[in-house]
Amino acid sequence: MGEPTDTVWAQRSALVLGAGESGLACAEWLARLGAKVRLADSRPLAGVSPPPGVDAEFGLGHPMPERLLSACDVLVLSPGLSPHPDRVHSVSHLVEVAHARDIPILGELDLFEEALQSLGSGAYGSPTRESDEPELALARPAVLAVTGTNGKTTTVKLTAHLLESVGLDVQIAGNVSPSMLRALMDRLDARRLPQVWVLELSSFQLASALRFTPTASVILNLTEDHLDWHRSMEDYRASKLRVYGLPLPVGLALVYRDDAQLEAAVRAHLARHSQRPVETISFGLSPCRESELGFGLYADGLEWMVRQMPTGDADPSAQQSRLTRLMPSAAMRLQGRHNLLNAMAALGLAQAVTDDLAGMLHGLRTYLGEPHRLQSIAAADGIEFVDDSKGTNVGATVAALEGDAVPVAIIVGGDGKGQSFAPLFEALQRRNAIVVGIGRDGPLIVEGARQRGLHAEMAEDMAGAVSIGFAALRARVGEGRGQLLLSPACASLDMFQNYAHRATVFAQAVSALLEREGVQA
Structure with a gap:
């Protein structure tokens, strides 16, 4: 099982800006595809070695010189570099020149999405799995995407834990580490691609992405952050909304209903940019609305985490909801009300892949949480x-x-x-x-x-x-x-x-x- 074959990349020269984890992975991936790759960073990075076949130039200072673009026909930005002027780690001068020269600007998420499309159902249909493992009714792997200001890593790792609890082969990647392409290369080298990718995506990674087709995705919450990178809170929010799919929203969209402003922004985005209705699941500590598919809390002397599902009556006026008690909220080993929300989001994402609810609830009871998080x-x-x-x-x-x-x-x-x-x-x-x-x-x-x-x-x-x-x-x-x-x-x-x-x-x-x-x- 090798890399996707793409003769186009063998004829291209790529400049990768930033030699952090993501930039190094992008450079190595493109070199493996046959591209001519130059890797540049403003920092000296004495202990960093470029990947095989990659020319590197470190210690360029800030701003990095325009000459870097002279022989490149693709610019790849590392997520920590802001394309906006007057922002921390800004490379706006190079972005402006690239736009003027019609040089495409990509990020790691674009390359990862392209790789999954290129690998196609052939790689994922290869006989590398045991016959008793759960089947996925997908031509390519499930891709579950998580963003938000807080709780991303916990939700990503909890989602993976729930899916692994029911026997699925899951790979975590993205902002949480390893980077998406690093994880993909390691999986290809091991000749075992995962059934499910669970991605933690930052606003930086989403801001410049052009194409993304998740199976299910969520914005956990949204409060002020990274305004030293983004132009404004509105710009930050717009970047986060891209997690639901590009160029159009696709898949299952989880919506946090306890933040009225965020919920309104998400639903407006889905309505405005979708060609067909997008399936949604809401979650929150507040009760679900009538006839709404979602997760919430219910108290009858004991507080329960519950799932609400419409009965499916064809007549909307007769539509009612069925409430299923999942587990007492106190049975979770994770501390904090916010972790109840993370758990609901993880269950919502995971149910896009498997309906083994009992297995996932067992996994939820055993999850201990992440270091340095309460x-x-x-x-x-x-x-x-x-x-x-x-x-x-x-x-x-x-x-x-x-x-x-x-x-x-x-x-x-x-x-x-x-x-x-x-x-x-x-x-x-x-x-x-x-x-x-x-x-x-x-x-x-x-x-x-x-x-x-x-x-x-x-x-x-x-x-x-x-x-x-x-x-x-x-x-x-x-x-x-x-x-x-x-x-x-x-x-x-x-x-x-x-x-x-x-x-x-x-x-x-x-x-x-x-x-x-x-x-x-």
């Missing part, structure tokens, strides 16, 4: 220490604050990426949180919290933040319960290598604090 790392004398370092935007931190109602001290701050902190201040006020600021935008958050009457202090580093938060929380609760929560609402690169490094430093600070205090965890 992960309890220690507890001592009634104080729980929680790592939510992956909360890199305001929406994620607001969701974290809507969990347990115990007194909380929260460590926030870092690179705010131009987002508004107003929703964060409201959530902090609702919880009467103790606020400890770190990083570049920590002082801004601390000042806003103080203006709202909250106890707020600034720390010089993570160790100081943990000490300040613990002392203030202990003073407030005495011997009672409390939570020291790292959920920064900001990116980490002003102080740390990445969010995982931030989490490691937090865990080290917690361990040192407990040892210093003589507290047994």
Whole structure:
């Protein structure tokens, strides 16, 4: 089972901008197809080796020189590079020249979609599977796509877990890593293509895509983020809406109904850009509307996650709904109300591939969640220490604050990426949180919290933040319960290598604090 054959690529010269994970995979993929490939990056990248057959030029500085386009007839953009002027990591000058010269501009999602189309049903019909594995009634693999401001990785991994629980061969790829083309090349080399792809797609990956045909897709939620890359919130929203299919929406569309503005935008997009009605499933913590297919919650003394399905009566006026109890919400091992929403989205996506609901519900009960996402790392004398370092935007931190109602001290701050902190201040006020600021935008958050009457202090580093938060929380609760929560609402690169490094430093600070205090965890 080899690469798709495409004689067109063998006659083309491609310039790939950006030598991160996605850019390296794009360059290697195009080289394997026979294209002449040049890989360029503004950074020195001393430890990065270009793929075989790829010419590379690193350390070009910013802006990268226009001469790079002199011998190229296809431009491939890595997702971290903004095509907009006056944005972080902007390559707008090269994009403008490419447009003027009619040079096509592609991204990894375009190349991945083209690869699946080129592989076709022949590759996916190859006899590499055991006969007792579940059958897919598809000429090509199912492609399930997840985007949103928060919860993408959890939902992607949970969806894959549900499908693997019923015996399907599933490959995760995209923003979550590995990149789509890296995963595809590894699968081709192993001569075993997956039955289902579950893709985490960022707004960057979707913004410039030209063609995408998912089996099912979802926007989990939408709050301000990445406004240092996008031109506006409207531009950010428009990029996310592309997850439902390009150039037209296709497949099953999951719609989050608890956000009226997002739901209206999604339904308007589907109606405006579809040639035929697109099947939709709604999900939310609120009840489903009458005669609507969807997931929600229902309480009859015990709170249940439920699925509502129309009865199928031909007369719309006689249409009624059937409610199926799926499982008590408390039976999930994932913490937080937001994870109930992630679970509903995962079930909705997965049901586009299989109707083995019992098997998926068993998988849902066994799923433990992801590192650095509301992960309890220690507890001592009634104080729980929680790592939510992956909360890199305001929406994620607001969701974290809507969990347990115990007194909380929260460590926030870092690179705010131009987002508004107003929703964060409201959530902090609702919880009467103790606020400890770190990083570049920590002082801004601390000042806003103080203006709202909250106890707020600034720390010089993570160790100081943990000490300040613990002392203030202990003073407030005495011997009672409390939570020291790292959920920064900001990116980490002003102080740390990445969010995982931030989490490691937090865990080290917690361990040192407990040892210093003589507290047994």
